[in-house]
Amino acid sequence: MKASATTKLTAYLLLLVGAVFFLLPLLWMFSTALKPVEQTMTLPPQWLPRAYEIERDGKRVEIRKGDTPIATPSLLLRAGTNGANFAVPVGEVQDGHWRPAGASGEGTAVNVLKEIPASAAHPWVLVYEGKGALADVLPAEKVGSRVVPRWSNFGGAIKAMRHFPRYLANTLLLCILNVLGTVISSSLAAYGFSRIDWRGRDRVFLVAMGTMMIPFPVVMVPLYSLFRAMGWIGTLQPLWVGSFCAGAFNVFLLRQFFRTIPQDLTEAARIDGCSEFRILWQIILPLCRPALVVVGLFTFLGTWNDFLGPLLYLTDQKDFTLALGLQCYQSQSGGTEWHYLMAASTLVILPVIVLFLLAQRSFIEGISMTGVKG
Numbered sequence: 001m002k003a004s005a006t007t008k009l010t011a012y013l014l015l016l017v018g019a020v021f022f023l024l025p026l027l028w029m030f031s032t033a034l035k036p037v038e039q040t041m042t043l044p045p046q047w048l049p050r051a052y053e054i055e056r057d058g059k060r061v062e063i064r065k066g067d068t069p070i071a072t073p074s075l076l077l078r079a080g081t082n083g084a085n086f087a088v089p090v091g092e093v094q095d096g097h098w099r100p101a102g103a104s105g106e107g108t109a110v111n112v113l114k115e116i117p118a119s120a121a122h123p124w125v126l127v128y129e130g131k132g133a134l135a136d137v138l139p140a141e142k143v144g145s146r147v148v149p150r151w152s153n154f155g156g157a158i159k160a161m162r163h164f165p166r167y168l169a170n171t172l173l174l175c176i177l178n179v180l181g182t183v184i185s186s187s188l189a190a191y192g193f194s195r196i197d198w199r200g201r202d203r204v205f206l207v208a209m210g211t212m213m214i215p216f217p218v219v220m221v222p223l224y225s226l227f228r229a230m231g232w233i234g235t236l237q238p239l240w241v242g243s244f245c246a247g248a249f250n251v252f253l254l255r256q257f258f259r260t261i262p263q264d265l266t267e268a269a270r271i272d273g274c275s276e277f278r279i280l281w282q283i284i285l286p287l288c289r290p291a292l293v294v295v296g297l298f299t300f301l302g303t304w305n306d307f308l309g310p311l312l313y314l315t316d317q318k319d320f321t322l323a324l325g326l327q328c329y330q331s332q333s334g335g336t337e338w339h340y341l342m343a344a345s346t347l348v349i350l351p352v353i354v355l356f357l358l359a360q361r362s363f364i365e366g367i368s369m370t371g372v373k374g
Helices: 002-033 152-160 164-194 201-213 216-229 248-258 263-271 276-287 289-305 308-313 322-332 338-369
Strands: 050-056 059-065 074-078 085-089 111-116 124-128 135-139 144-147
Touching: 002 152, 002 338, 074 135, 085 124, 085 135, 111 135, 152 164, 152 338, 164 201, 164 248, 164 276, 164 289, 164 322, 201 248, 216 308, 248 289, 263 276, 276 289, 289 322, 289 338, 308 322, 322 338
Parallel strands: none
Antiparallel strands: 050 059, 050 144, 059 124, 074 085, 074 111, 124 135
């Protein structure tokens, strides 16, 4: 008994460690979405978004802090009249010229603004006020900090991605059409494979299962040629019409679940004069709600996260989905604004998390009961 309890505890600990490990990228994305841009790429990385402040004339003034502390005696310099302030070790400045260690030549003419009596025990830091490039130096202990999430990043991300509402509308439309098409077509096919006895049924089912082994890159070019011949390139039609042709994986899930329902119900309905479609609609589907939720959730997630399909078939930016729109924003913005990109990514993934939490009970029930023969 004691060994069994120890085994369960070990299993729970391993599951907990694994869950934390897989959650780290998600937590880092959420954290980066709430940071100012200058804190997104700091080394060493910091998890929490912080606001740095100094006290001036009895008031707290928010500043930006340099990433690298100054731990040796240094000088605060300015190159030229409009140049930025920067700090260098004392030994690199001679006769009003700055020459980095190991460099040759006369060096760069600079103005010495301040001596910095820094040490490893008492480091100083560069501080910036406003959006300007001019900086000052202060002892590190005089710079305070507090955790301040930048919720405005989400609004900024939507403004930066000009077509974000259109991307969202396109993605939702595709999700609705694909979920409807997949559930309807897969239910009809699964009913035929599980509840109707016809010649060659099992052989046809094996052939259908064999199509699961064909990777998408094999059929990618033929499908593109077909849709181009039909004039569908540049429209949303290639991304949803195929859902009304049942996929093998979803048919397999529903077929296995349909087989758990006693045949007596079907036979009694046929004796009462019910058609096959009425049996499916009024008897089978109401009893298979968990399996339908699983199929719908898988389809929704696949459509929501699909990147390759929109990349192949869509040409107008106004028709892009969220996944393709994020990539487009990253490639067009030059230097990536990571705080906006992570904020937009958070907005994209949030509906998926909420949907899973709402449907998790039916999802787990559908997965656990699939394949159990009654």
